[in-house]
Amino acid sequence: MKAAIVTEKGTTPVYSTFEEPKSKEKNVLVNVKASALSNLTKMRALGNHYSADHVYPNVAGTDGVGEVDGKRVYFLATNAPFGTLAEQ
DSSP, X not given: XXXXXXXXXXXXXXXXXXXXXXXXXXXXXXXXXXXXXXXHHHHHHHTOSTTOXXXXXXXXXXXXXXXXXXXXXXXXOOOTXXXXXXXX
């Protein structure tokens, strides 16, 4: 899938291909339609926020809107290394 990928702390994300997430027991796979580019997202991507995962490479993004089974949903708090600035 295409995504904004953070390769290491302090670097700008790059648009490239990243592995697709898998749907698991307590996780839902969301087809992303829009993702917020907030200050929180920017600080986490740079590794300068206390909640940054520090797992590299990772996909930037903290929340967004997407579709699950044809229904529109708001989502947040993805599991590392996945973020919301991606197709899924």
